[in-house]
Amino acid sequence: MKKLLLIAVAAAMLVGLFGCTPPPAPTAVPPTQAPAQATKAPEATKAPEPTKPAPTAAPAGVKVLRINIGTWPDVLDPQKSSFVGEIAVLQMVYEGLVRLNEKGEVVPGAAEKWETASDGKSMTFHLRAGLKRADGTPLTAKDFEYAYKRLVDPRVQGEYNTLIDDVVGAVEARSMDPKSSDADIQKALDKVGVKATDDRTLVVTFNKPVGYWAMIAYTWVGWPSDPKIVAKDPENWWNKAEGHNGNGPWKISKYEENKTIQFVPNPNYWGPKPKLDRIEFYFITESAVSFAAYQKGELDVVGLAPEDLATVQADPVLSKEFFRGPAAWVTYMGMHNKKPPFTDKNVREAFAMAFDRDTFVNDILKGAAKTYLSWVPPGVPGYDPTAVQKGYDPEGAVKKLIDAGYGTPDGKKVDCKKLGELKITYSGTSRNHARFQYIAGNFAKVFGCPVTLDPVDPTVFTSLVKKVETAPQIFLLGWVQDYPHPQNWLFIMACDGLFANRIGYCNPEFDKALAAANAETDQAKAIELYKAAQKIFLNDYPGAMLYYNENWYLIKPYVLGLKEHYSTSDAGWPGQFGPIETYDIDLSKVGPGYPTK
Amino acid sequence: MSRFLIRRALINIPTLFVVALVTFAIMHATPGGPWDIDPGKRTADPKFQEVLNRRYGLDKPLFLNTKAFEAAWAERANPLRLTQALLDTQFWNYIWNLLHGDLGPSYRLRGRDVQEVMFFPESGEPIWTSRFGTTALIGILALLIAVTVGLSLGIIAALKQNTIIDYTSLFFATAAYGIPNFVLGIFMILIFAVLLNLVPVMTPPIWFEDSHAPNLAAAFLPALTLAVGPAAYLARLTRSSMLEVMRQDYTRTARAKGLAERVVVGRHMLKNALIPVVTVLGPALANLVTGSFIIESLFQVNGIGRLYVESISRRDYSMIMGTTLFYALLIVLANMSVDIVYGVLDPRMRMAD
Numbered sequence: 001m002k003k004l005l006l007i008a009v010a011a012a013m014l015v016g017l018f019g020c021t022p023p024p025a026p027t028a029v030p031p032t033q034a035p036a037q038a039t040k041a042p043e044a045t046k047a048p049e050p051t052k053p054a055p056t057a058a059p060a061g062v063k064v065l066r067i068n069i070g071t072w073p074d075v076l077d078p079q080k081s082s083f084v085g086e087i088a089v090l091q092m093v094y095e096g097l098v099r100l101n102e103k104g105e106v107v108p109g110a111a112e113k114w115e116t117a118s119d120g121k122s123m124t125f126h127l128r129a130g131l132k133r134a135d136g137t138p139l140t141a142k143d144f145e146y147a148y149k150r151l152v153d154p155r156v157q158g159e160y161n162t163l164i165d166d167v168v169g170a171v172e173a174r175s176m177d178p179k180s181s182d183a184d185i186q187k188a189l190d191k192v193g194v195k196a197t198d199d200r201t202l203v204v205t206f207n208k209p210v211g212y213w214a215m216i217a218y219t220w221v222g223w224p225s226d227p228k229i230v231a232k233d234p235e236n237w238w239n240k241a242e243g244h245n246g247n248g249p250w251k252i253s254k255y256e257e258n259k260t261i262q263f264v265p266n267p268n269y270w271g272p273k274p275k276l277d278r279i280e281f282y283f284i285t286e287s288a289v290s291f292a293a294y295q296k297g298e299l300d301v302v303g304l305a306p307e308d309l310a311t312v313q314a315d316p317v318l319s320k321e322f323f324r325g326p327a328a329w330v331t332y333m334g335m336h337n338k339k340p341p342f343t344d345k346n347v348r349e350a351f352a353m354a355f356d357r358d359t360f361v362n363d364i365l366k367g368a369a370k371t372y373l374s375w376v377p378p379g380v381p382g383y384d385p386t387a388v389q390k391g392y393d394p395e396g397a398v399k400k401l402i403d404a405g406y407g408t409p410d411g412k413k414v415d416c417k418k419l420g421e422l423k424i425t426y427s428g429t430s431r432n433h434a435r436f437q438y439i440a441g442n443f444a445k446v447f448g449c450p451v452t453l454d455p456v457d458p459t460v461f462t463s464l465v466k467k468v469e470t471a472p473q474i475f476l477l478g479w480v481q482d483y484p485h486p487q488n489w490l491f492i493m494a495c496d497g498l499f500a501n502r503i504g505y506c507n508p509e510f511d512k513a514l515a516a517a518n519a520e521t522d523q524a525k526a527i528e529l530y531k532a533a534q535k536i537f538l539n540d541y542p543g544a545m546l547y548y549n550e551n552w553y554l555i556k557p558y559v560l561g562l563k564e565h566y567s568t569s570d571a572g573w574p575g576q577f578g579p580i581e582t583y584d585i586d587l588s589k590v591g592p593g594y595p596t597k
Numbered sequence: 598m599s600r601f602l603i604r605r606a607l608i609n610i611p612t613l614f615v616v617a618l619v620t621f622a623i624m625h626a627t628p629g630g631p632w633d634i635d636p637g638k639r640t641a642d643p644k645f646q647e648v649l650n651r652r653y654g655l656d657k658p659l660f661l662n663t664k665a666f667e668a669a670w671a672e673r674a675n676p677l678r679l680t681q682a683l684l685d686t687q688f689w690n691y692i693w694n695l696l697h698g699d700l701g702p703s704y705r706l707r708g709r710d711v712q713e714v715m716f717f718p719e720s721g722e723p724i725w726t727s728r729f730g731t732t733a734l735i736g737i738l739a740l741l742i743a744v745t746v747g748l749s750l751g752i753i754a755a756l757k758q759n760t761i762i763d764y765t766s767l768f769f770a771t772a773a774y775g776i777p778n779f780v781l782g783i784f785m786i787l788i789f790a791v792l793l794n795l796v797p798v799m800t801p802p803i804w805f806e807d808s809h810a811p812n813l814a815a816a817f818l819p820a821l822t823l824a825v826g827p828a829a830y831l832a833r834l835t836r837s838s839m840l841e842v843m844r845q846d847y848t849r850t851a852r853a854k855g856l857a858e859r860v861v862v863g864r865h866m867l868k869n870a871l872i873p874v875v876t877v878l879g880p881a882l883a884n885l886v887t888g889s890f891i892i893e894s895l896f897q898v899n900g901i902g903r904l905y906v907e908s909i910s911r912r913d914y915s916m917i918m919g920t921t922l923f924y925a926l927l928i929v930l931a932n933m934s935v936d937i938v939y940g941v942l943d944p945r946m947r948m949a950d
Contacts, residue, residue, distance in 0.1 A: 074705055236709055240719055256802060257719070258899040282799060286895050288783050293798035296791055593797075 063585040064278045064595050065559060067301040067573045068290045072258045072283040076238040078223035079151045080158040087220050088572025089281060092263045092580075093134075093246035094223035097125045097144060097202065098214055102565040102578035104381060104484030106214045110139070110224075110247060111202070114217075120209030120521045122193075125217070127200040132268040133226065134244075134251040141196035143224040143247075148194040148204075150230070151221050154178040154185060160221050163482070166206045166213065168193030209519040211526045215485045249274065249581060258283060274581040281572075291554075297593035300559050300585075301573055304552040306368055312554065323553045323574065325566045326370065330377050331478040332543040333439075334465075338504035339473050341419050345541055346404035352544035353390045353397035354446040355439075361547050364438050369547040375489060375534055377548045379568030382486025384531045389538050389545050394446045401447065416449035425464065425472030428455025471502045477543070484568070486530035490514050493537050505542035558589035605936055609929045616925040617695075617918065621688050624917055625659055631704035631912045653704060655914075658686045691918065701915035705908070711919035715901055726804045729923075732893070732900035734803065734811050736886035738820035743827040743881065748874070750828070751835025756862070758840060766832060774829035778822065782895040785822045800896040819896040823889055827881050831874060838870040845869070875938055879931035886927060 073086040078094055081087060099109035111125040131139040151161050152174040161174045169191040176188055193205035206213065226245040229237050237243045241255035249271055250263035262280045265273060284290040287305035294302045295318075304312060304322065312318040335342040335351060342348050357371040373388040390396070401407065401414050408415045422443065426436045433455065440451040454472065456464065464470045465477070477499065481488050492499040494514055495506035513536055517529035538545070553574050555562055565578025575583065587594075650656040658664075662685045669682035684690075694701055700711035718727040725734075750770065754763045773781075790798040801815040842848060843866060851865045890902035901920060908916035 239709070256899075258903065259802065259897050282897075284799065284897055289786060289798060289895055289897075292783075292786055292791055296794075296798050298797055298799050 061587045062277045062595060062597055063275065063587065064280060065276050065301070065583065065585065066280045066282065066299045066595075068284050068293070068299050068303065069281045069572045070283065070303065071285055076244070077158075078220050078225050079147065079156055079161075081220060082159045085283075085572045088576055089261055090220050090223060091248070091576065092250040092279065093244045093248045093252060093266075094220070094225075095246070095248045095269075096219070096223050097127075097217045100218050100484070100577050102567040102575070104379070104567065104577075106218055109218075110144070111217075114214065116211075116213075116521045120206075120211060120519060122203060122205040123213055123217075125202040125204070127202070128270055129200065131247060131270060133224075133247050134266045134268055136268055137245075138199075139224060139247045140199040141202040142199070143227070144202050144222060145194050145196040146227050147222050147224045149173075149189045149192055150225070152192060153189060154180070158221065160219075160482075163216060163219055163221050166208070166210045166216075168205045168207055209521065211517075211519060211521045211523065212485050212487045215483050215487070219483055250279065253278070254280075272581050275584045276580075279580075294554055294556075297556075297591035300556045301562065302554050304554050306366060306552075309366070309552070318554065321554050321557060323555050323563055323566075324550050325553075325574065326377060326379055326568045327480075327549040327551045328377055328380055328484065328568050329478055329480040329549040330372060330375060330545070331369070331476060331547055331549070332375075332545045334471070334475050334477050334499075334503045334543045335541075336471055336473050336503055337542060338468065341406070342473070344404060346400055347406070347419070348541040348544070349390065350397045350400040350404070351443070352541055353393045353400060354443055355544055355546065356392050356394075356442050357546055358392065360435075360438060360442070364435050365547075368552075369549045371546070372548045373545050375538060375545060376486050376530075377568065380481065380484045380486070380489070382489065382527050382530045382534065384534060387531060387535045387538055389541065397446055414447045414449060416447070419447070419449055421452065422449060422474065423452040423454050423472065424474040425454040425456060425461065426475060427458040427461040429458065465502050468501050468504050471504070476546070477502070478549075486527065486534070487518060490517075490530060490533055490537070493542065500542070503542055505537075505540065507536065507540055510536045510540070556590075558586040560584040560586060601940070602937070605933055609933065612929055613922065613925055614692075617692065617922055618688070620918060620921045621659075621691070624912075624914060625687075631655075631914060653702070654687060654690060657690070660686055660688050662686045691915075695922075700919040703908075703913055703916050705913040705916070711915050714904065714916070715919060715923065722804075723809045726809055728899060728901050728904060731803050731898060732886055732889060732902055735816055735820050735823060735889060735892075735898065735900065736882060738813070738816055739823035739827070739885045739889075740878075740882050742821060742824035743831055743885070744878070746824070747828040747831025748835050750832035752839060752862075752867070754832065754836045755839030755843065763836075767836070770829040770832040772829075773825045774833075776825075778826070779891045779895065781825055782819075782822045782892055785818055786895070789818055800898065803898060819889070819892050819898055822896075823885055823892050827885060831877070831881070834877065835870065835874055838873050839866060842866045842870040872939070876935050879933075879935035879938075880928065883924075883928040883931035886924075 069085045069088055071083070071085055073081065073083065073089060075081055076086055076089055078090050081090060095109045097109055097111040098106045098114070101107050110127055110131055112128045114123055114125040116123050125141075125144075127141055133139050148164060148167070150156055151158055151164065152167075152170045154174055154176040155178050157178065164170050169188065170193070173185075173188040173192055176185060193203075195203050195205075197203055204213065204217075224247055225238075226243075229243055229245060239257070241252040244252050246266070247269070249266055249269045251266040252261060253264040254260060254262040260280060260282050262278060264278050265276075282290075282293075282299065284293065287303070287308065290299060290302045291305070291308050293299045312322050333351070333355065335348050337343065337348070342351075361367065361369050361371050371391075373391055374384060375387075376382045376384065398414055401419075402411055406414055406418045424436055424440055426432050436453055436455070440453050443449070443451045451474075461475075464472060465475060479489070479492065479499070491497055491514065493505065494500060494511050495508070500506055510533055513529065513533035517526050517533055520526035520529055551574070555574065561578070561583035562573075562575035565575045565583075567575075567577040571577060662683055665682035665685050666679060669679050674682070691701065698712075700715075703709050703711055703714060706714060714728065716724075716727050716729050718724065718730070724730065750766045754766045757763050776784075786798055789795050796814065796818055800819065801812060803812055803816050804810070805812050847869075848861065848865055851861045856865075889898075889900060890906040892898070893900045893903040894906065901923070904916065905920040905924075907913075908920060
């Protein structure tokens with residue numbers, strides 16, 4: 001279950017969040033309380049004047065919310081999609097067994113309740129009565145069984161098909177040769193531990209006790225694509241409005257490739273009716289264009305590119321519409337644990353202490369991120385302000401190295417020969433050169449030892465960091481969560497995990513602590529166990545924690561509700577995980593360009 | 598004439614083959630593959646890549662399959678089998694499928710074939726609303742604008758040589774030719790959409806939803822942006838060509854005969870001055886159709902140019918091959934048509950052949 005991303009350096013620091021390709025991971029997790037976050041992000045949240053969703057006597061008219069999402073989806077198939085923008089679209093039209101709210105909590109969705117067996121090895125979901133798809137046909141537990149089995153069908157090859165590896169038979173099915181006979185594949189699928197025992201009950205069985213599966217049940221991979229439609233055109237069914245006969249709160253009213261997808265309320269949805277009449281997603285990749293469209297009143301919500309920040313801050317109106325919030329996206333410096341001198345934990349710790357994060361974030365990244373010394377970011381369960389690595393302390397760093405035996409004989413300076421060659425490898429984009437020159441200079445200044453810069457082609461970088469054998473000595477890595485749960489942040493650090501593999505980190509003690517947390521079915525207890533595991537890995541200094549990124553948006557003042565329900569995430573738009581049905585438009589304040597029909 | 602045409606057509610085949618070969622070689626020499634774009638994606642998992650590679654035949658050698666050849670040799674297979682084994686590679690399989698009119702599946706737009714994405718619209722919509730149709734519409738509109746504006750400016754400038762009119766139009770032509778497309782595009786949006794408020798920033802659909810007729814208002818701004826460069830080029834070319842013709846004996850003779858100025862300009866000067874202009878029109882159209890990638894992204898036009906750019910950064914091999922070959926074909930055809938038109942305008946060309 002992994003996916004999240006490791007973003008290549010380049011991207012990693014990147015901030016190109018909006019406008020460029022969004023990082024592939026959906027996520028959601030909100031600041032535990034919106035106001036708290038406000039303090040952190042002053043500009044954003046001067047919780048402006050009358051943005052309260054007060055039901056004013058609105059003038060008659062149509063309420064439309066127009067949002068720029070960015071890149072057009074590669075694929076809009078719940079069992080295959082992986083990008084943020086794709087999931088933002090699917091989430092409008094489909095609903096899983098459970099949903100997330102903006103606080104990152106699991107709340108009832110198509111299932112009204114669920115329970116975990118006492119041994120933690122199975123879960124039972126009870127669906128609401130009378131569920132329907134948009135066309136009025138009934139939706140039963142069988143539809144969910146179908147979706148999960150389709151996910152692990154080797155002929156489908158969804159990018160996230162490892163997400164349900166805990167389910168009995170899932171690994172066996174998904175790793176079959178896709179060219180096996182249909183009968184063999186069917187046999188394997190029949191063994192997968194997802195069963196509709198009647199129309200309203202779905203039982204999921206696991207290989208081992210699993211405590212966090214309610215969160216997995218939120219993820220898009222189990223959202224019920226319509227079997228009748230998929231059967232007619234298994235590969236390409238999703239590329240038109242009619243393909244999406246979903247069970248979500250909205251249905252697609254307009255679908256224009258590369259341009260727009262628009263939604264109107266789904267009359268057959270079980271939940272409350274939305275206040276908005278229509279939501280329109282646009283897919284503009286050029287930030288200069290989306291910015292112009294926003295200024296002209298053709299869009300209500302857009303991401304803000306770093307190059308437009310100065311314009312916005314200097315403008316009395318726009319500066320009030322600027323909104324920033326943390327992203328569930330943390331970047332750290334990997335120091336290859338199997339390559340000298342970083343085989344020595346003391347050296348890793350010293351380098352963590354030598355990194356001047358404040359200068360880097362404020363001057364080099366222009367404030368597009370917040371320095372951070374822990375791993376699970378604020379707003380995500382398991383966030384632990386007490387679990388931090390050591391911050392910038394140049395003298396302490398030098399002392400640490402000398403104490404660890406890397407000093408000159410007189411014990412006054414670092415002996416560069418003992419450290420050996422130091423080399424930072426990064427994806428050589430123009431943006432990155434300045435960043436990595438700074439980092440190399442920073443270490444050279446603190447330790448008095450030269451650091452070699454090793455820029456490589458972006459795709460080469462990607463292929464290097466894929467394997468522990470080829471991973472560079474020093475490099476930057478980012479992680480964007482898939483779902484707001486500490487498990488999703490920590491499993492990549494286990495001995496067989498994606499990241500541990502890249503930096504050669506493996507601590508059996510951490511693995512044991514993580515396994516205990518994963519098996520705990522009481523979530524409150526589990527969170528404490530995850531925190532304990534996180535401390536172990538932070539103390540090992542497998543890397544140096546650096547910063548978390550921020551999302552920047554412009555939101556029109558007449559849009560009500562979004563900011564209050566911002567989630568810490570790389571969602572396609574702010575408020576994606578909040579109660580969308582309560583969002584509103586104050587029609588008395590809209591501009592001349594606002595749609596009238 | 599027909600021998601000329603046939604020879605002219607045949608010579609295009611090796612040209613296209615070389616384009617395919619070079620594109621293929623460069624594309625595969627560039628590090629990374631279709632599943633490599635994002636190190637954080639599931640597809641970066643080596644095991645997952647193996648499966649995908651096998652599925653799309655990307656596990657085969659690029660040009661020559663010596664392993665299969667040796668195996669076949671050991672079996673003492675006949676020469677046909679031997680050749681088949683040797684050529685069971687990514688490149689030759691691609692060429693083989695190409696000869697059958699199959700551009701292969703897209704690696705990134707999963708579940709869709711390259712030719713379907715390029716040439717076929719959503720089911721139920723008329724064929725001209727496809728990506729290619731959209732790109733062609735904008736290209737043709739741009740050509741009309743470029744020719745109208747470019748020729749008029751050039752002719753006027755030449756007739757009023759060394760006056761303020763001449764200098765002004767020359768100045769604009771030079772300036773416009775120097776500004777890159779994407780800068781110009783943003784300017785156009787700021788001027789026409791934001792300042793003058795004549796059109797929306799977000800370009801409406803190029804084809805009307807109900808009638809499927811072209812929405813000229815929507816296509817205007819992208820076409821205009823695209824036309825500026827070629828218009829400037831045409832203006833300069835027409836001007837210098839006109840100036841040259843003005844000094845020719847036959848122009849002087851026509852004047853001396855006492856012909857009306859309208860006839861001198863229209864029949865004697867223009868027809869001759871346009872020969873060099875016509876020769877660049879074909880390639881100009883091909884350029885307009887193929888040069889629209891950045892314009893298409895800026896104006897959110899769902900055309901082939903955008904597809905081309907995206908496919909390169911995504912290492913969508915089959916899509917890169919498909920779009921590149923198609924562009925090459927357009928340019929080759931454009932050049933060929935120029936040769937033919939040239940022959941009509943100037944019979945000496947045909948004779949010489």
